[in-house]
Amino acid sequence: MGCADVKQLLLCTGDVTKNLKSGIWNTSRSASNLELIKALENGNFQELKDTGDVADSHTKIFVAPNDPLQNLDGKADDYEIIAKLFFLDGKNINVENRRETTDQVFQYLNQLLGIQEVSTLVVSFPNVAFSKKNLKDTPDSQVYSSIDQIPKEEIQSWIDTWKIFEEKVRQGKIGTLGISEFGVPELEQLIPNVEISPESTQINTGGLCELPLDLTKYTEQKRLKVFLHSDPAALIDEKEITEAIRHACPNFPIRARADWVVRYTILSRKTSVIHRKGYFVKGSLI
Template sequence: MTRIILSTGNVILDGPSIIRKPGTSRSNLELTNSLRNNILAAQKEYASALHNGNGNGNGNGHDHASSHAGQNGHSSRPAPELWTEREDSTLYVPRIDWESAGLQESRSRYEITVKLFFLPTAPPEKRFDYIKEALRLVKKELGVDDVDLLIASFPGLAFEGDCEWEADRKNATMGNDDEEVTTWGFLEKLYHQGQIKQLGIAEFGTEKLKRFLDKVKVRPTVNQINIRNCCNVPPPLAKLAKEKGIELFTHHDSTNVLPSGTLRELLGQGPQGAGVLADGDLNSSGIKGEIIPEWVVKYTAFVRDRGVIENKGYFASAETVEEA
């Protein structure tokens, strides 16, 4: 079994971005494109270092790289060993330069928001491990000890319908209340430890929110909903949120942010793949077996007094299980 951690790095490429709420970029497209760009950049960087005779810092020589670079006809693609990094059973795709990580100013200048997507392909009983790992990576990338807001996005929830009333009604039967409350208990532990200052949820309509509030100890301060198909916030939801002191935000995130097929295409041997997976080729040195997406985390570091996003990016985790 291998766990793969994918990262985009900072997707704000041309300096800080003026903040706009809600954003207009679909998270699944932004995630896929940013991961692909970061992988291509890493491949180019290490291939260039190899071409210039600088090596890759791990003792891999030119001959070793060349023996793998031509897999499936991709002669320009450097071997994964050059631009990825393995720590025990975890493979970082691409490798991360932690020394250059961190924010430019003091922590107090920033509002740091994290949105953690629990994917439907991963077992709910492992979510505490997912939360701790996602938060660890974000804090290490930004060089901080805590985040201001963590929003939990659960699988199976949506806010869709011909009108806001229908969307609210359909939402009441979605998801799994028990799993969501159990996961929230994990988040409450980190909240009480001071690692997370505020907690939020996504796609909770009126009835689901009522049931949720009756079962949790720490109330969410934010509820994100996607109203692209129904245009308006349901009045009962707006009323309940106001009574409970919960802010309602709209968003444009995908409810299926990282499907298995998309991930396999991104990491596989195809024309746009990274060459990390074997894709059923018994002669390939790539990772063999089924790939299971587990979670995706999106983070933003917003400079409070300048109204800009300085750092924004994603981490994603998947597990590969070799076939017997």
């Protein structure tokens, strides 16, 4: 099957802690997606031929040849696995599609890396950013300036999507849940309407030196951990995913849309050292 027959692609970066060497950094990119973008730019992806039942007939999987996928060595209990799922469906939110995405994520983690469960799953919804300072919308992303601007249907989609992850917790696939970029107004919409509350919220403060007082009080009341991060609202856009796919399929004539990204970080429980870290990027052809 040639590239012209492909409807979807999965790009697997391999272990970015090995792939990224000193000297590749571009100071014009200060956000954490530099790691992903550079891994895609330098991947020279090759098609994974022996996929078994991992992908359907319309999906091709590409991996970085210098770091072939391999199952975890040792026992699962030896590692803490943190996965962050970025939904990039801001223009076409569909909860059933998100259910399919969630199932795909766990299928790929299991069959490509031997990961059957994650210690923590952090969820990143589109169109939401904690700090609006110096925020620039991309063609694929619209960030609301306040909770009052967010349609009720989209807020309901957070709740309905969260229930999908609650099912995974009950199935033993997820240990704890976290949320990304949710401040007090967003947390107040989510937490009262779900059964399993997030244990943490990750926020990009946009350079603020101190956390807002309302967030500090609310997270203390709800016993939520607050982590700072530098992830942008969308890790990758249409132009970047298209360029990455062109590396996988030279002279590819069609644009592509990034559907979702998963970043997995595997830590040794004994040493707290990163054992492996990488990304799965799912794209659809436009």
